[in-house]
Amino acid sequence: GAVVSQHPSRVICKSGTSVKIECRSLDFQATTMFWYRQFPKQSLMLMATSNEGSKATYEQGVEKDKFLINHASLTLSTLTVTSAHPEDSSFYICSAGGSRRSSYNEQFFGPGTRLTVL
Amino acid sequence: SQQGEEDPQALSIQEGENATMNCSYKTSINNLQWYRQNSGRGLVHLILIRSNEREKHSGRLRVTLDTSKKSSSLLITASRAADTASYFCATARTYSGATNKLIFGTGTLLAVQP
Numbered sequence: 134g135a136v137v138s139q140h141p142s143r144v145i146c147k148s149g150t151s152v153k154i155e156c157r158s159l160d161f162q163a164t165t166m167f168w169y170r171q172f173p174k175q176s177l178m179l180m181a182t183s184n185e186g187s188k189a190t191y192e193q194g195v196e197k198d199k200f201l202i203n204h205a206s207l208t209l210s211t212l213t214v215t216s217a218h219p220e221d222s223s224f225y226i227c228s229a230g231g232s233r234r235s236s237y238n239e240q241f242f243g244p245g246t247r248l249t250v251l
Numbered sequence: 252s253q254q255g256e257e258d259p260q261a262l263s264i265q266e267g268e269n270a271t272m273n274c275s276y277k278t279s280i281n282n283l284q285w286y287r288q289n290s291g292r293g294l295v296h297l298i299l300i301r302s303n304e305r306e307k308h309s310g311r312l313r314v315t316l317d318t319s320k321k322s323s324s325l326l327i328t329a330s331r332a333a334d335t336a337s338y339f340c341a342t343a344r345t346y347s348g349a350t351n352k353l354i355f356g357t358g359t360l361l362a363v364q365p
Contacts, residue, residue: 176339177355240353244293
């Protein structure tokens with residue numbers, strides 16, 4: 134399968150600061166990238182979908198002004214958690230899709246970023 | 252919530268036994284996928300079954316799909332300690348005619364005792 138990386142793998146920040154997480158598709162061009170959030174012992178919840186060069190589409194209940202998504206190129210999407218608070222502490226996972234390798238447009242998942250807000 | 256449900260929530264078995272996990276979902280789908288997640292790690296894609304398929308095999312994995320009941324099952328045969336992980340089903344619906352949008356189930360935590 135295709136390779137998707139995330140950076141950083143874990144980050145600890147103080148309450149009120151902003152944190153940027155990068156998601157890169159390393160060996161294919163991803164027309165669509167997805168951002169998920171996973172709380173401990175829970176499932177993945179889709180936060181937003183981003184297409185290269187256009188605004189992200191957010192799921193119901195996700196604040197777009199708090200979770201800024203930029204999909205500036207076919208290989209890079211960023212998620213910025215603005216004014217982070219302890220309740221934003223979670224495991225953030227991205228996935229990339231749109232590869233021509235799969236007729237069903239399989240998503241390839243990054244390894245995740247563990248965010249801890251103190 | 253559109254999220255699917257899985258049962259059991261947790262399953263503990265002995266090495267060599269079979270493990271069966273069930274997934275129910277709510278909407279029409281293009282395909283259903285199963286993923287594995289080791290603790291604190293990313294997801295590994297296991298198998299995909301299309302909406303017009305009823306059963307699919309991949310190594311020790313067997314997946315069934317019943318679209319009339321909106322349910323799927325994942326069977327892992329001859330389990331190994333290394334199969335210990337969380338397993339999620341994810342249903343896919345077409346998003347803007349392009350990449351499928353995935354909705355994940357609640358997950359089953361499988362523990363295989365050596």
